[in-house]
Amino acid sequence: MRRVLLDGVFHADWMGSLQELADFAGVSVARLSYDAGDSKAAAVKRLNDEFAIAMAALHKGWPDYEIQTWTVQAEEARQWMAAEPDAKPLVPFLSSLHAQRESMGWEGTLADLVERVIENTNAYTAATASLIGRRHVAERAIEAAEDPSSIAWDFSLTTTTEG
Template sequence: MQLTYTACNLADTQYLGEITLEAEDDAKLESAKSRKLNEINDAFSSAMADLVTKYPEYEIKSWPQQVKEVEAYNADPESVTPLLTAIAVERSITVDELITKILTNRDLYAASAGALIGRRHAAENLIELVLVMLGLSGVRMVEKIKGVAK
């Protein structure tokens, strides 16, 4: 048994128009949430980058080693601190003075970064709170208020 299909001639077709389908309200909420979270994360990333813009990348990469040597020196002032010693010599300061500066900068960075992280979390929590206040689905909550069952 062989089946034969008749193809449609494009010249015989007629354009009838377009249909625009409206997104469901839950999808609109999710889209708005996603946009707002992206906006928050972009602002956070920019603010975090601003904390370190005055430092070159390779100096930033040395921070963990600096802190490691500070901790070793504080535990034992006789410990070897090649990075700290080289920095201190080139700056014409003592290792103790350098350590004070490193710890001050570390604490300032931690406080600033912590504040920014906290603000980002608070903003995310506000978005989630709004969604909870809307009954996790604004549509369903509105329908409940209007007395419409779905």
């Protein structure tokens, strides 16, 4: 349902077209308009709801507690990668993670783990930047639009980050 104005004053909440309302009310369609503020707010809400779903899809399959460690993992991996081979810094989280995996039969070096963390971080960063950029563009288009319902956006990604 959208708010419709008659000569700039609220007239009705209406689900149909302006022409249908004009015919029903017996007025010229030129005297009717959608309340742009109301429809803009609805479009921004829809945009943000769909953005939240797309962002949540990037996290699918990981528990929240693990997601909360991604920043630490990324920072330690960056520090480790930036250091000279003979002067690697302490990376307590990644070292503990590697030791636990290794004790349970995981075959891989700390360097392998660091490389995987960097790959995942880069993929996640690219995906989130893409989604955020799309949201920014759509939000500005909605604000500038005479008919916000005409603005379309797409949050689908061709690849996701896994593992």
